[in-house]
Every structure is written in structure tokens, then in C-alpha cells.
Amino acid sequence: MYMPIESTSVDAGSGGPVVDDGDVLNPDVPMQQQIYRQLRAEILDGLWVGRTDFPGERELAERFKVSVVTARTPLERLGEEGLVERGRGRRPRATYVPPGAGDEGDLPVFYPEEEGSEYGYELLRVGIGVVPAEACRVFGLPPGSKLWQCARLRVYQGRPHVVTHNVQLPELGERHSLEDLRAKPMMSILSAEGVDVVTMRRRIYASTPPPIVSRHLGLYLDTPVSVCVLTLHDENGSPIEWIRAYVDPKLPVREEVRDVHQGYWTSPEQNPS
Known part of the structure; x- marks a missing residue:
């Protein structure tokens, strides 16, 4: 990584520092x-x-x-x-100045669980089709299997924030109305339908997103993003949903705090639930 160096570095003869890139x-x-x-x-x-x-x-x-x-x-x-x-x-x-932790406008990495928040949703795709091999395996199915899936753009105060790819079994996914998919967090939709999510598992990595994600987040095709993969499970450990979320790297992310003794993550201004 390039780091600016002071004029005490080796001189190139022009009075400026030598930088080896x-x-x-x-x-x-x-x-x-x-x-x-x-x-x-x-x-x-x-x-x-x-x-x-x-x-x-x-x-x-x-x-x-x-x-x-x-x-x-x-x-x-x-x-x-x-x-x-x-x-x-x-x-x-x-002209860019990195925001400090807690600056106004910071966004949470994951999903708002409540309705009536400042988030909005745009439904990009929905239907039955072949899903990623990882999602197939979560549901105990071979790669190439067809399941219900949707892609949604989540916006915050009119700004693109996250594109999600949600995968569920057809008998569950086809219960969701288009009206709900265009307006509500998925957790709210599941809760209203009597689906009890007991555990969530997540992993985070960086990757170059597919074109549909780059387009809706306003990114160049080769711009890497943070990717969060979550799986939702019921009380028996059976999978309810597989989610892959692509986070816009241009937006500041809210600081999260982990209570090591209690074992949960929260935003500083929030109370643990």
C-alpha cells in the first residue's frame, strides 16, 4: 500500500521523495x-x-x-x-473526508427488523429458478436445484444501500405478496406469516458483484463490495432462508459493539433485544 513519505526519504534529484509503487x-x-x-x-x-x-x-x-x-x-x-x-x-x-464512527448518516450493515423505518425496497426479480449452489446445499439439495428467489434493492432515505438475494423453499416464498416484497423487511414478512426464526448465521467477505448489483448500487463492474451471507433457521435448526447481501462500499457503516459476556452485537445507541 502506498503511504505518503516525508522529504527525509531518499532524494531523486528533484527535491521530492522517491516513491516505489x-x-x-x-x-x-x-x-x-x-x-x-x-x-x-x-x-x-x-x-x-x-x-x-x-x-x-x-x-x-x-x-x-x-x-x-x-x-x-x-x-x-x-x-x-x-x-x-x-x-x-x-x-x-x-474532496472525500472519511466519516468518524457514529457520524450522522451511518448505516447498519444488516437488516432493519422493524417496519416503518427509513428504509425502502425495490423489487428487482422474483420467481422460481436455479439458485446458487451454496443455497442449494443449505436446503440439502443438489446444485442446479430450482427454488423461490427474489432480488431486492434496499434504499435509505432515497440512497441505494444494499442489494439482497433471498432464497426460500417454494412453498414458503410463494406465500409472499408482491406488495409486501416491495415495502417490508423480510423478517417482518416472515413474522406476519407465522414463521418463527430462532437462529441466524452469518459470514462476511469481499467480492466483485454481478452486473445487476453494480448497476443498482451505481458502481463500476470491477468495484469490490462487502458481501454478507446469512442463513435463517427454525427451532429445529432447519433452514428457512438463505440470503446474500451486497453492501454499497461508498456509504459509511455504523459502528457495532459486541457485549462479550452476553454474546450479542448492537449499535451503540440501541438496546439489546
């Missing part, structure tokens, strides 16, 4: 993409906050040993994302 370059990946990812990581990490020396096209070309044309594309992309401010005859400026 060889560790971030991969000959098998287009340079425009690598430069974009490196700069984006630095900006999101707050390395350019309050500074006036964000590199322009020629400086990037020199830093990464590429042409000015190649260096221009990452800057344009960062500008489109609102991370960099550019203007004719002016040096680019990184």
Missing part, C-alpha cells in the same frame, strides 16, 4: 484500473484530506511510469464518483 503494480491488470484502485484506496483512507498536492495527470504518469493519456482515465473516473474535484487549469483535489 512496484508493489502495487501487476502486469496482468490494465494500468488504468490499477492506478484508479490505488488512488481510490488512498482517498478513502483519508491520506489526502486537507492537502493541496494531489497529483495531476503528469505527476501520476511519472509516478506510475505510464503515459499522460493512461493517467488521465483514473482521474476522470474518480471525478465521476465525486472523490476528486477537477477543473481546467487547476490541480485536482481530493
